[in-house]
Amino acid sequence: MGQLVGCGDGGDDRLARVGLSRVVEPGDLNALKAFDGMAAAEIWDVLRRKARGTERWWARLAEVEPERDLERAAAIGGRFVIPGDDEWPDQIEVLAEAGQLGRRAGVPFGLWVRGPLNLRKTLRQSVAVVGSRACSSYGEHVAAELSSGVADSGFAVVSGGAFGIDAAAHRGVLSTSGVTVAVLACGVDQFYPRRNSALLSLIAERGLLVSELPPGSAPTRLRFLARNRLIAAATLGVVVIEAAVRSGALNSAGWAEQCGRAVLAVPGPVTSRMSEGTHLLVRERGAVLVTNVAEVIEAISPLGTRLAPRAVAPTTPYDQLDHDHRRTLDAVPVVQSAPVARIAVTAGLDVQTTQECLEFLAALSMVEHDETGWRLLPASPAPDTT
Numbered sequence: 056m057g058q059l060v061g062c063g064d065g066g067d068d069r070l071a072r073v074g075l076s077r078v079v080e081p082g083d084l085n086a087l088k089a090f091d092g093m094a095a096a097e098i099w100d101v102l103r104r105k106a107r108g109t110e111r112w113w114a115r116l117a118e119v120e121p122e123r124d125l126e127r128a129a130a131i132g133g134r135f136v137i138p139g140d141d142e143w144p145d146q147i148e149v150l151a152e153a154g155q156l157g158r159r160a161g162v163p164f165g166l167w168v169r170g171p172l173n174l175r176k177t178l179r180q181s182v183a184v185v186g187s188r189a190c191s192s193y194g195e196h197v198a199a200e201l202s203s204g205v206a207d208s209g210f211a212v213v214s215g216g217a218f219g220i221d222a223a224a225h226r227g228v229l230s231t232s233g234v235t236v237a238v239l240a241c242g243v244d245q246f247y248p249r250r251n252s253a254l255l256s257l258i259a260e261r262g263l264l265v266s267e268l269p270p271g272s273a274p275t276r277l278r279f280l281a282r283n284r285l286i287a288a289a290t291l292g293v294v295v296i297e298a299a300v301r302s303g304a305l306n307s308a309g310w311a312e313q314c315g316r317a318v319l320a321v322p323g324p325v326t327s328r329m330s331e332g333t334h335l336l337v338r339e340r341g342a343v344l345v346t347n348v349a350e351v352i353e354a355i356s357p358l359g360t361r362l363a364p365r366a367v368a369p370t371t372p373y374d375q376l377d378h379d380h381r382r383t384l385d386a387v388p389v390v391q392s393a394p395v396a397r398i399a400v401t402a403g404l405d406v407q408t409t410q411e412c413l414e415f416l417a418a419l420s421m422v423e424h425d426e427t428g429w430r431l432l433p434a435s436p437a438p439d440t441t
Contacts, residue, residue: 071099072137072164073121073269078102078112081267081281082159085111095164127270131244132259133169142174147288153313157280157306163267166285169243170263177234177263181211182355183286183311185304186220186296187329194220194297194329197321199227201294204348206233210355213238213290215282216255216264218248220296220304225254229261238286239266240278247274283307284314291355292317294345298332305332308342317354318342372419379404383412384421384431392428 072095079086089108090098102109102116128134136142143166150162168174184202186194202212202224212228214221216237228235235258239247243264246252258264267285268278283303287293287310295318298304311318320342323330336342343354349363376384386401386409387393393401399409413429416422423432 067096070121071096073124074099074119075164077119077269078115087161124269133243135165136168137165144175144178149314150288156309159281167243167266169259172263177211178289181213181290183213183290183293184224185307187298188217188219190219190297195223198223198296202227203231206231235262237264238282240274240282242268242270242272244270284310287311288314294319295333296321297329300331302332319345319354380412387422387429387431389431392425392430394428
């Protein structure tokens, strides 16, 4: 697998990477092979000279104006971040060795960023939440609740800004004081889908919008697949909430696997088609099943730290009784009172022990005595025999 070499903050390198972000499609395998081992400025020079073997990229050269693209980004509060910059998230360079998926691969030439936060610092502790666009009300609720809880715990929540689970995750974070990042398959000046414009605008104000694509770029199917590799590589793990067996969310999970990131899946109804993909991740691909915020944080934290509490049944007064008291309580009738002697036979205890146990249980308001004998009080806890 080919990769780019060299980085820096020089103007030539930055302009070259801006130009390449417009000419070369995100994750283009042909470009990785053709320019293997070359620095960005070298590639840009080769393309501008229209060297032999670079014909497939010539069509876009005429419309490239790197300085103009930087100006367009700056006009909306955006910037172009490259390797060597303070904002560059080094963890995404794992993509140089992560292989390919969906005919996409490789480290971006740079990232277009819009928003008030530092990209590197924001992504340092982050988790991705992804899932179906056509999600159920269950999936939407879980995405919002998990995302808001994860954000409250100090992690940034990364998603794709799309309908369904993505939007629910972003909204869940925005309902708190947490941070959310939308990684787009279009330019950071393009709010897509348009019905999410208000949401994406709010993310641009309070969080970050991120894209490989320069201003003005429209989304395509392959750009969504390329976007997924960034979501996976930039975060500590990917939480999948509702996904069909063939879906973009599972593509993100695949990238997480290849990048060595945690893959987490939220279970859903076994009758739901939208949960088939998440169940497949658990059953066949070793994903960690998660059901709450604590389990998500445990899964993306260093081994043995921030452990989620184990689920335990609530303790009842019955649990505190010793063996003889339990046997006696089990033998006391519910409706018709019974004398001590009959209760003793049922409990398999002697009369004196049974009498002592009944008096102890009466002090706990579990049984009561009347003129004909003993019976359970209506509120007395019955043992769980299931």
